[in-house]
Amino acid sequence: MSRPTSTYRVQLTPDFGFAQVAEIAGYLRDLGVSHVYLSPILQATPESRHGYDVTDHSRIREEFGGASGFREMAQQLAAHDLGVVVDIVPNHMNTVNAQFWSVLRDGPASPYANWFDIDWNDGKVALPVLGDDVASAVDGDAGPVPDGLVVDGEVLRYHEHAYPYPGHYRLVGWRAGPGYRRFFDVASLIGLRVEDPAVLFATHEVIFWLLDEGLVDGLRVDHPDGLADPRGYLERLRDRAGGAWTVVEKILIGPERLPDDWACDGTTGYEVLNRVNGLFVDPAGQAPLIKIFADMTGQPSAYRPVMAQAKQEVLDLFFGAEVDRLARAASCDPAAVRELLAAMPVYRAYVVPGEPPPPESVEIVELAADACSPAVRPLVREVLYGSAEAIVRFQQACGPVMAKGVEDTALYRWYPLACLNEVGGEPDRFGVSVEDFHDFCAEMSPYTMTTLSTHDTKRSEDVRARLSVLSELPGEWGAAVAEWSSAVRFDPLLDYLAWQNLMAAWPISVERFTDYLLKAAREAKTAISWINPDPSYEQRLRDFAAAAVRQPVGEFAERIEPFAMSNSLGAKLVQLMMPGVPDVYQGNETTDFSLVDPDNRRPITYPRKPETSWDAAKLLVTTQALRLRRRLGGAAPYAPLEAEGTAAEHVIAFTRGGDARGRPLAVAVATRLPVRLAATGWGATTLTLPAGTWRDLLTGNSHTGRIPLAHLLGQYPVALLERHDL
Template identity: 80%
Template sequence: MSRRPSSTYRVQLTPDFGFAQVAGIAGYLRDLGVSHVYLSPILQATPGSQHGYDVTDHSRIRAEFGGASGFREMAQVLAAHDLGVVVDIVPNHMNTENPAFWSVLKDGRDSPYARWFDVEWDEDGKVALPVLGDDTEPVVDGDVLRYHEHTFPHPGHYKLVDWREGPGYRRFFDVSTLIGLRVEDPEVLFATHEVLFWLVDEGLVDGLRVDHPDGLADPRGYLERLRARTGEKTWTVVEKILIGPERLPADWPCDGTTGYEVLNRVNGLFVDPAGKEPLIRLFTELTGEPADYRPVMLESKREVLELFFRPEVERLAKAAGSTPEAVRELLAAMPVYRAYVVPGEPPPAESVEIVERAAASCSEDVRPLVHEVLYGSPEAITRFQQACGPVMAKGVEDTALYRWFPLACLNEVGGEPDVFGVSVAEFHEFCAGMAPYTMTTLSTHDTKRSEDVRARLSVLSELPEEWADAVEQWSAAVSFDPHHDYLAWQNLMAAWPISAERFTDYLLKAAREAKTKISWVEPDDDYERGLRAFAEAAVRLPIGKFTERIDPYAMSNSLGAKLVQLMMPGVPDVYQGTETANFSLVDPDNRRPVDCPAEPRSAWDAAKLLVTQQALRLRRRLGGAAAYLPMRADGPAAEHVIAFGRGADERERPRAVAVATRLPVKLARTGWGGTSLTLPAGTWRDLLTGALHTGRIPLAHLLAQYPVALLERHDL
């Protein structure tokens, strides 16, 4: 019988770490306190894939992980340790190298799989495949056509075109090797989910994490069909990125999101708003970039529309009876990943407002298009909805966030890098509106940098002058590209110690994503050699002295963020290896193998492991949907603490209290003074120190050993 998690532990499955290896750490995960293991995609994917989002066969559990028998054996071992399983599912797309699409290439519209894929057939009944890149001629070899590493059926109802043209099918973002699925078709839904359904039916899977629902023709309809088939008891969360005040549509039948909106708010608690002006000034002086982020974001979106999305723009323009220029203008102005208009239904007022607000910043030529994407044909409405997400992802996540970075810990998925800091009152208000079983997280396989890298970077908001002096010294010793050196210094310091190889790999990816000097499609050997030389020289500088200077404060931020995330409303996820200090950068760096079980190698490691373990075990005791009760400290340093209770007895007294220090640099200058926290009636045990407390407690006493406290009612 399915059960909802109290917490999850995310494991990145690879050919070297499959189901047997997960079973091998069951005892460790049970002792850590999680209730469920949360696995990356498990279906058959491209051989050697390190992530699994490139599914090739939905009818098979991935052989490299151990196949169906290996999954069953793992699930049985986990169940024996009172651990359930949550799996990551990919309904939006699959790899083009699969038998179903091969059939479509061979037989065209006559293929039994033609309805599977979101294909645009040309007037000759062919689909465009963007693979041609040079003067090499394709070679016929029996019943196949070969071109470099590509193989296609021959003869076939397709045409090979230049790779820059884009494909004749919907794809995942700009990745032409990932073709969009039409799961709005019941036959396609069943065929691509049959294995997942039997895993749920047999009680081997308790929960589903739905990848990229914004790419679907009808996300709400998909979730309705998914819930109808898997049942109310199957915990379901969606990878939905929410911007600013945006909230998950209320009519989506799921338990919540995967937690990026939570990540950004928890992170903001430990950023000092006073650092905004000096850090932006430093950034503009060093890079020559503007002080305003919004024009950079808009220009980045315009650029990716020109670079990557010509086929999508032309299809939408055709469907809406508009021009490509108007389509590009409106898509670039959209502030969110999707506005959720459903064909045949009146558009929600908030959706109309979003599109109208975007159009208000555009030329008059866009006005007719606004009507079409809100009230027009089903194709126009749907294609607009499906196009918004890729433009946001490629324009913001993978371009603008690599161009505008005064404080890089704010440059996270769903983040707004010009918004410095979240107040305690704002955070309490946000928590009051959270769904009880939404997922919360601090690090994922897609975050730009790990939670502890961000914890170090947050300290810079309290020490902008010292940071500026350090960067000036390092830049005088080593420099390369003014547009990106400052991003390099932030990540080098925050990920320290780091090898020249890892640092180089990060810088190359960052430069390619920024697309100002090089890109994935336009390399420059001279630039890349210079970047490598810069990285090798930079890691030889005494960067560690500055990191050591700020680490006491960074550790405070790290433990505080971890405790808040683990104890706030929702189902907390621990990304593999982040139960101890983890200084990973963007993927693939954050998908490296981790030591499990974790062995503390520093005081930071030991403290973070203790906080994680005690909080997760407490969450299991509290159960789901425990009440959230904001608490206030009294005294001159009250702004430096966030405290809240969880759970409630019949007298509405909380069963647990979490207390975390914030903005520790400024606190160190003034001390707690007479600041205190009044605990609810009863005796309270600090699960981190074992100390007992009652009544009004001076924070200098409560937080004397650790910058955080986790209290449980001792008289229950």
């Protein structure tokens, strides 16, 4: 199996399956990637546009071309020297599947009873599907059936739902929690027990077959935090998958690091994304932008109280079943469970039943408890040293509360600079210094994934590049927003987020902008939510979106375009050339101004054709960097380079690789904070290259020794140099 030097993420859909991937093999080879990284490939619900709702682990998805189509695609890719990485979903599957049907029919006697993480507390599985038209819970036992439900032979039907009849389940109101562990708050996705070896094999049989046949080289593991034992799962996966490159979708907050004992090559790169993004954010913009935000919204100037309140709210809204189940396991008051979960700062504390908790884990839980009432102290003991069930249930509950409370609520409520509101991000942390970034790179795993955009990012890398400029122009930005808001206003808790995203995603259609704002408002839950719609509010939102698009927002975007382009190219070069395995999300080899899903999962047209100078420059940077990474190979050494002069803070530079004599083989140079730089220029600031002759892959110019940055970065705000005197 070959390890990737880079990957290209493709979102498979019924409209873009294996045959279409094979058709772009030549394009991807010429781009320079080594592996195509596919979204989930197993059979999912027929209409699924993402594939994380698997219904049958024994089949490759028919809509994509099935097993034969996959094999043909893999062979075509291999003919172009491209490997395959697949996204796997061990944590959950869709509830509409043959195995769960058997469990609902036969209960604990089903041969598949061990597949799912079910709460049999009252002897039946609670299924939250009933609408408000059915007054009370309905048992699956044979008996009187309320209006709205129909018995059709051995099937009980309710709207689009079907269940075995009779069976071991209760239908309850759709707002209630289910009688099983689910993915976050999604009742249609049921938790799998892959800690059971039989379940692991049954749900990974096709994946192991593809690995054994050499059709797949690597795995991206979705949501390991949901598993009962992620460390054990990864150990078993590596034992069976051999040398397959493996990364995990693990969200790390602040200084948090991936546990050393997880058998994988690293994460999918959100901690990298946030640090690269921070390089292009000016800390001086923090105070004025927070003031603009607080004045416009009336929200607090501090983020942490907003985050704490959001987590408490989602616990009350969505996670009553999970709280009650954990409270029973820990013999604690549910109020204490809610309090401690709301205070947890990370997605998992990495405690393993039967082992002494790591000091870092103890510190995390104790610090959270310090912010709580004394009532949580008994629970702290249970989740650190108690029963296996209490420890595991707490671990599995932390992630959903963080995801729904922070990612899907707080980040839509507190947004002084929306490019900081990313998965795993801390929106009150403005900027990352060059020194801190170099220190971070020095500690990176050489084969961890790096990324700037994914199918789950809140906004694409080029949208964030524009937003980063605002950190250097808070006064000008504040004046522009005040002007637009004087003409068009709607909801103080939404308007400022709307203006940021409208400008940064420009040009954007009214339809796309409206869809984004509807999702943002529902996630914020301050006026409407997914479960509490308000047709009047939603119509006024649509009217606002249509009126806002007519404001001169595009003029501001055009005004900052040179600076945004500099940030975009700089971030792209840094991500592609820093340690790790860089991923390019589909279409982001050129500019992409997408917002949160489903906007960022729109169809892509290939080959990508540059339409602007920004497009052309980004495609050039991406192509040359990816091709250079293939020549350098994996795990190339990294070393900082320091500029000298008054404008030295405006550059980040580093070397990669080493020949037999230890001499670097490549140099990457990127401009940062371009607005302030434009006011002063590079002046006499210089960069001294390592000994040798260097060719800039972007311009074709050759350089040696000490170079004025005004000369090196005269044509592009970035430079990519390769030694050519070997």
